[in-house]
Every structure is written in structure tokens, then in C-alpha cells.
Amino acid sequence: MGLFSFIGKQFVDVIEWDNQPDGQLMWRFPFTDNEIQYGAQLTVRDGQIAVFVNEGQVADVFGAGLYKLETRTLPVLTNLKHWDKLFASPFKSDVYFFSTRLQLGRKWGTPQPITIRDSDFGMVRLRAFGMYSYKLTDAQRFYTTITGANNTYTVDQLEPQLRNIIVANISSALGSSGVPFIDMAANQGLMADKIKAVLSPLFVNYGVELDAFVVENVSLPDELQKAIDTRISMGMMGDLNKFTQYQAATAIPLAAQNEGGMAGIGASMAAGMAMGQTMAKAFNPSAVSQAVLGGESTAPAPSNSGGDDPSIRLEKLKGLLDKGLISQADYDNAKAEVLKKLMG
Secondary structure, eight states, X not given: OHHHHHHHHHTOOEEOOOOOOTTEEEEEOOOSTTEEOTTOEEEEOTTEXXXXXXXXXXXXXXXXXXXXXXXXXXXXXXXXXXXXXXXXXXXXXXEEEEEOOOEEEEEEEOSSOEEEEETTTEEEEEEEEEEEEEEEOOHHHHIIIIITTOSEEEHHHHHHHHHHHHHHHHHHHHHTSOSOHHHHHHOHHHHHXXXXXXXXXXXXXXXXXXXXXXXXXXXXXXHHHHHHHHHHHHHHTTSHHHHHHHHHHHHHHHHHHSTTTTTTHHHHHHHHHHHHHHHHHHTOHHHHHHHHTTSSOSSOOOOSTTTTOHHHHHHHHHHHHHTTSSOHHHHHHHHHHHHHHHHO
């Protein structure tokens, strides 16, 4: 039996990971007493890295390719074993294969609300979740910091550590970004970029590259959500004419469902458009000036008596200003137009 074991050790001449399962990040090649035949063939496929480990110390690292194992191709191991010439007998070494495939669709989330410091709202508590992807890029660092001398290592073993890193650093990532949280909450892509910038160097410390990071949902306190909704609504109302058209368009299907159907929709739309035009003119200083100086008027036409008298026009302007119907700037502009006509 001992003779057969010895012969078996002498003919270990092909080293490869030919059946790589999904979700496995590391696999140790099984040797009889860890002995490798001199001149053995090492096959490293695309998406793999092979690492030789001598007595717990990382030696030679191989990327994808086909290699013949000898002193020339094992310079680090040769130095560690103090080989000064070609060896002809089997040698001992551990060989680990690592997967560099992209690990897609990994989930992260905050099991409890986290607190961040914000320039607008002070302290904010939130929950969030999303997806991320990563890949192993530095097998030597991954071996020394994560796996050690395990026979196998999987994504299910690694990812609790990665998720802890993500959750623990979200607060600092958002708090140090300099961007108000309310702006980032309205733009989850921006939030994801800020978090990824903080996480990437932390992943590198473990020999892992963070490929993509996505924020899918942010759950906010009610008061903060209302503040965001208000800001969005104010942005929608920036163009009053468009906002009026939007209201009219949404009113059509509602009116069709009510008693009277479409009969009264025309009057409602007309009233809405008129209100929108009136409000738009109220924010247009030139329109106010034109109305006061004899153009289109939203007020009753003046009587013939003294209608062209500049002093009467100025008195009317002052009255509009005192009632708050026009602004100081509108009054000054209209007054300048009256005086210009009077003097010119």
C-alpha cells in the first residue's frame, strides 16, 4: 500500500480547476501529502488565479495560462526552498485557485435605521437597500486577509463582511459628501456614487474591487419626505402656464366620471386658463406697466375725465402699489414711463 501511495505521488502531473461552481471564490487543489511532480503542468483558465503557498507563506502567483512547473517558472518558491539547481524529486506546496468572475446582483440593506448628519436638516434617520457587484482582483491579499488556509471559500461566507462594511460606512459617506441629503434623496444615482467613492478603497483592502453600487430605495421619516415632496412640487409650478395645462389635462378624466360628464369641463378649463394667465401677468413687470400705460388692462377702463392726465395716472399707480396689487419695482417702472412721455 505504501508503494502505491508513493507511485501516486510521483505522477501528479496536471494541476487545474476544471469544475468551477458558481459562488465559489477559492478552492484548494487536493494533493497526496501535498507533493507535486517536477515538470507538472499547471492550467489556469480565464477568470482564475492560481497561488502557490509554502508553509503558510504566499509564493508564486499565476494568471490565466498554461505553465510547466520548474525552477524557472517558480522563482519565489525556488528562493524560499533554497534550490540552487534543478530538482528532480517531488516537492511540497499548497496550490489555491481563486475565481475572478464578476459577482452580480448581490444585495445590501440597512436592517436598522441609520443616522446621518445633514447641512439642511441636522440629523436624519433613514433606511436604504439596493444591489452591488464585485470581483476578486488581488488573490494574495484576499488569501492573507480573508480566507487563510481554508479548503474552500464562497460568496456566502464573504458577503456578510462586505455588507457590514457597506452599512457601517453609509453614514460617513453621505455626511462627508458636502451635498445636502434632500438633493441626494431625490437623485439616488448621485447618492450611490457618493457611497461607492467611500467604499471602493475599503473593498481594495481585502483584494476585492467594487464594480457597481446601486441605491434602489430610501425610506425617510415622514417630515423629511414631505419636505422633498414640497420641493418637487415647487419645481413643477415654476412655469405657471404649463402647471395650469397640467391641471386641466388631469381634470378631463375626472370630470368624465362625475355627474354631468363633460358638459361643464369647458367652463372649468376656461376658468383655469384665465387664472393661470392672470397669475403669469402678475409676475411680469412689463405686463403691469403696459396695462397701466394704456395697453391691455386687467382693471376697469378709466373714465374720459382726466384719462390722459399724468397726475391721475400716477395717483392710480400709487393706489395699486398701496393695495399691494403691484410691486415697488412695477410702480417705479410704470412711473418712469409716464414721466418719459410727459417730458418727451
